[in-house]
Amino acid sequence: MLPYKLTSTIVLLALTACTPHYPLGIPEEQWQAMSTAQRLQAQEKQAELKRAEAERQAAEARARVAEAERQRAELETRRQEARYGERVQCILSNAEAYLGGKWRTIEPVALDLVQGMEISFNLTEPSSRTVSYRTPAYAYFDGQSVGLCRDDDDDRRNPSTCARVLGTFADYRRGFEQRIETSRFLRGRMRCDLVPAQDVPRRHDYR
Structure with missing residues (x-):
C-alpha cells in the first residue's frame, strides 16, 4: 500500500x-x-x-x-x-572516481597544462559498460604542483575535493609519478613531465 x-x-x-x-x-x-x-x-x-x-x-x-x-x-x-618549466603533460592511470555514490574505475586521462591556466576535463567510466558515468573536473599547474579538483571554485588546499601532485623543477624535468587519493573524489596514479621548449632539449636523469 x-x-x-x-x-x-x-x-x-x-x-x-x-x-x-x-x-x-x-x-x-x-x-x-x-x-x-x-x-x-x-x-x-x-x-x-x-x-x-x-x-x-x-x-x-x-x-x-x-x-x-x-x-x-x-x-x-x-x-x-610557454617557456621551459611552464608547461607539463600528465597521465592519470589506474584510477577510480567517486561517481554515483561509489568508487568506479575510470578511463586514463591525458592532461596538457600551462602554468597559471585552469582547464576542464572529464572523468569517464569505460564505454563498454551498460551505464557509463561521467563527470567534469578541473586541473591546474602552478609551477610546483598539479591539482585535480571536483569544481573550478574548489579550495585547492582541501584534500577532500582536490588531489595534488607535488614536485620540484628537477622532478618535473626528469618525469616522476605519484599516487593521488582523496576521500570522496579521485584516486589513482599520476605521471608528469615537463614539455621541452623548442630550443631546450629534453634531459633525462637515469639515476
Whole structure:
C-alpha cells in the first residue's frame, strides 16, 4: 500500500496534467469569457514570446561556443609560447572516481597544462559498460604542483575535493609519478613531465 503523502502527490500530478493550460497563463474562467479575436491575440503573443525565448537561448548557446573557442585558442597560444618549466603533460592511470555514490574505475586521462591556466576535463567510466558515468573536473599547474579538483571554485588546499601532485623543477624535468587519493573524489596514479621548449632539449636523469 502506498503511503498517504505519496498517493496525494500522484493524485495532484494527475490533476495538474489534466488541467487545461491557456496562452499567457490566462485562467480558464477568463479564457472562456474572451472573444475569438482576443484568444487569437493571446495565442499570437504566446507564440511571439516562445520565439523570443528560443532566439535568446540560441544566442546564449552561440556565445558559449564562441567563448569556448576563444579559451581553446588562448590555451593553445599559451602552450606554444610557454617557456621551459611552464608547461607539463600528465597521465592519470589506474584510477577510480567517486561517481554515483561509489568508487568506479575510470578511463586514463591525458592532461596538457600551462602554468597559471585552469582547464576542464572529464572523468569517464569505460564505454563498454551498460551505464557509463561521467563527470567534469578541473586541473591546474602552478609551477610546483598539479591539482585535480571536483569544481573550478574548489579550495585547492582541501584534500577532500582536490588531489595534488607535488614536485620540484628537477622532478618535473626528469618525469616522476605519484599516487593521488582523496576521500570522496579521485584516486589513482599520476605521471608528469615537463614539455621541452623548442630550443631546450629534453634531459633525462637515469639515476
